[in-house]
Amino acid sequence: MVSHRRLAAPGFDRGANAALCFMSAAAAALGAVPATAAPQDDTRAKVDRLYEEAEKATEAYNKADERADRLREQVSRSQDRIARQQDSINSMRDTLGSLAGAQYRSGGIDPSLVLLLSDDPADYLDKAARIARITAHQAGQLKDLQDAMRVLAQERAEATRKLTELEKSRKAVVAHKRTVEHKLAHARRLLNSLTAADRAAYDRASRSGRDDMQAFFGSAVPASGRAAAAVAAAQSALGRPYIWGANGPSGFDCSGLIQWSYAQAGVSLPRTSQGQRYAGRQIPLSEAQPGDVVTYRNDASHVGMYMGNGQVIHAPYPGAPVRYDPVGMIPGATVTRV
Template identity: 70%
Template sequence: MGSHRRLVPSGFDRGASAAVCVLSAAAAAFGAVPAGPASAAPTDDTRADVDRLYEQAERATEAYNEADERADALREQVGSAQDRIARKQERINRMREALGALAGAQYRSGGIEPSLTLLLSKDPEDYLDRAAALDRISAHHAEELDDLRRAMRDLARQRAGVTGKLEELERSRTAVARHKRTVERKLARARQLLNSLPDDERAAYDRASRTGRADLPGPGTAVAPDDRAAAALAAARSALGKPYVWGANGPGGFDCSGLVQWSYAQAGTGLPRTSQAQRHAGRQVPLSEARPGDLVLYRDDASHVGMYAGNGQVIHAPYPGAPVRYDPVDMMPVSSVTRV
């Protein structure tokens, strides 16, 4: 997340270090007690710690997104399975009622010895017709009973499957809560460290975080590989300036993978929720062949993603406190480029 500020040679860190040197020299010249190199190092370390915490929080955010997506899928599966079970239970209830009626009719018709019934019958022909029908009812009865047994076995299997899904869903909910606590703890520690910086250092860090680099060139004239990529890039550009909100996928705020997912959704294309899954949402191309709309994945674990915008730049949601913005494509180590 924030680690790219250490990798960009013209970023905040170099300017901050130069400012410290100038202030130290001026203080020495006027005989003041300087906040010299000994105090500059802890400040640099603090900024590095903040960057590291933001990076760890982003990894936890993507883990949260994955667990949350899994929980959503499981909830949908459980809901569909419960609907199927309810319909099957209704069918079984109807089959039981029908079998009960058949059994009652058979009992009433077969309760007297058939030969005696024939002797007592006023119309032997009518009796024989009814006896033949009863045989057919008995055969149908047996078939219905077999159907009922099969339906009940199938229902029992489905109930067991739903029980397993519910247990898995509970585990996913627990994972979501755990990752959420991790993210919040990392971000709280980062804010605490930022608040420990001197006012001028904190203000400079905040300006760098909120405005990005002012010296970036325009995105250039590179053309997207197709209309879909062009539409996704246009959507990402429309989100410039929106805040980073961890776990969010628009439209009011975004995390890194949420921005990419939302942008391609505006182009009519569904993408997975996490940056790790987005890495495999298309074919891999070399960074040297990146075109506008391509997904640029960062770090070996693909825990950050941006959208290539042309002219060596990406649009991305960097980290808390920094809005959706342009940054150099090489702001941090690139692991792969995916063309959706």
């Protein structure tokens, strides 16, 4: 959810604390809709709430989808191990079967009778000793077979459990997807009920067209080389559409933009905004530098990237492209240095 105000003027990097406090207070004040608000204002407030709810559902969808992907990989690895273990067991069974057949063919007469009938008792005793060694070896192989079969049974039970979890996760993905689609459709209907002027006011012009970016962001520099690379990647995504559940490169949801931007810098971040909040070291908002991850709300259901001069780049909501907005657009920002 975003408050619909003009962007902050340049100059954030001097007196940052005062500017941030002002923006946060203003955002908090604008978040309340007076009881006497005009119908158009009330409609915009409802759209804001729907977008916020849809964003939370989107992050839940991303989390469930990420879990489903992880479970698919685990199930695939388990199935590979099961296949290899089954081949090993089959080979062990064949070896034991051959030994058993040979013993049956050569050991059909009672050993004491063989000794009595033998012309060379010493030769018999030597053969018996060899048979005893073979039998001991066979017993060891039989134990190995039993152990392997027990491990195989455990692997199969674990694979079955993970398949059950995967099905539950898949259903959760579908449920979250429906929730998002329902809320976004409702928001679109409400937006379509606004006048053209109010729709234009709601869909503020993006700041993606500035040429004097150095002046816009002042003297702020990224905290590291990888942060600088992530900033460059995020800037390259300016103007691309918000697509829920997407992580680039043609479109993004809020956490998808941050994950993709850092991936271009060679850094693997979690898929969800909640995971991204804890993907590094927490720092005060007053110490934010370009490339820092900024999450919003208690549940971290929205995320952007700090760019300097009190601005973040983010994927706001459906219909609004990746753009710059004031870091105080939503109260309660938390900053993470990756």
